Amino acid sequence: MRIWKWIGGLTGFAALAGIAIGVLVGVPVIDGVDRYFSSNDFCADSCHVMTATVVKEFEASAHGTTSTGVVPQCRDCHISENLTGAMIDHVKGTRELYATVIEGIDTVEEFEAIRTEIANRVRMRMFANDSKNCRSCHVMAAIKPEKKRGQRQHAEAIEKGITCIVCHYDLVHKETPLSEEFDAVVGSF
Numbered sequence: 001m002r003i004w005k006w007i008g009g010l011t012g013f014a015a016l017a018g019i020a021i022g023v024l025v026g027v028p029v030i031d032g033v034d035r036y037f038s039s040n041d042f043c044a045d046s047c048h049v050m051t052a053t054v055v056k057e058f059e060a061s062a063h064g065t066t067s068t069g070v071v072p073q074c075r076d077c078h079i080s081e082n083l084t085g086a087m088i089d090h091v092k093g094t095r096e097l098y099a100t101v102i103e104g105i106d107t108v109e110e111f112e113a114i115r116t117e118i119a120n121r122v123r124m125r126m127f128a129n130d131s132k133n134c135r136s137c138h139v140m141a142a143i144k145p146e147k148k149r150g151q152r153q154h155a156e157a158i159e160k161g162i163t164c165i166v167c168h169y170d171l172v173h174k175e176t177p178l179s180e181e182f183d184a185v186v187g188s189f
């Protein structure tokens with residue numbers, strides 16, 4: 001059989017079958033692991049420093065207490081939607097969200113000491129990707145701010161293409177000073 005020759009006989013076939021099984025089994029496993037590591041449970045329970053800080057702050061925020069019961073997960077704001085993107089984010093996220101592990105951050109004081117730097121990284125990433133995660137729930141044109149100031153600024157945002165994070169920083173976590181880098185971004189509009 002031609003096809004048989006083409007795949008190089010039995011060895012080739014075994015290799016191909018191996019790859020196929022690897023893909024079939026591997027992807028759901030990676031996906032499962034990915035889901036676990038980006039769930040609120042992982043973020044909240046595994047890192048006590050997070051529990052004592054960002055998680056608590058989030059739970060008290062407007063996003064953590066919506067009357068409709070739509071409660072965003074950490075990943076909804078912090079992890080890309082597609083799997084490959086999510087994997088890259090986990091590598092980057094190790095520094096960001098799971099600093100506990102790699103930088104030896106195991107007290108709240110240590111976390112607070114690097115917080116401005118991490119907040120800056122998150123903000124700059126949201127700025128760079130046009131606040132993509134926000135847009136997975138919010139449709140800019142459909143938002144109707146109650147107050148005049150909001151209406152005015154939203155009209156300006158649409159007109160000038162200003163992205164969410166430029167105005168809505170300190171959204172669900174404690175107020176954190178703007179870095180020079182992010183301050184320059186905000187000031188540029």
Ligand code: HEC
Nearest residue numbers: 062063066067070071072073076077133134137164165168
């Ligand atoms: C998983 C969905 C989801 C994601 C992701 C999300 N939001 Fe929200 N957001 C909500 C819901 C639900 C509410 C509450 C709406 C309500 O009560 O009508 C809300 C409320 C808000 C509010 C009003 C309350 C407040 O805190 O002032 C702002 C502003 C807001 N979101 C901005 C953002 C921005 C900026 C991002 C990205 C960093 C974002 N949201 C990401 C679902 C989401």
Ligand code: HEC
Nearest residue numbers: 134138140143144145146147149150153157162163164167
């Ligand atoms: C130029 C600044 C600016 C940009 C950019 C911007 N907003 Fe806003 N937004 C505001 C202001 C100001 C308010 C009013 C807040 C208030 O009065 O408490 C507001 C209000 C809101 C509200 C609450 C509506 C209400 O009043 O109940 C939501 C939700 C919201 N913004 C989401 C977003 C999202 C999502 C994006 C990006 C797609 C975005 N905003 C971009 C300035 C901005």
Ligand code: HEC
Nearest residue numbers: 043054055058063072073074077118119122169170171173
């Ligand atoms: C609705 C969107 C949203 C959700 C949900 C959310 N975050 Fe954030 N997070 C942000 C934004 C925006 C920043 C950037 C800093 C800022 O302006 O607050 C941030 C920053 C952070 C930082 C950097 C430190 C800091 O204070 O800025 C950590 C760590 C973090 N988030 C962890 C979490 C964890 C853990 C969860 C789940 C319990 C979570 N976040 C849920 C929007 C979100």
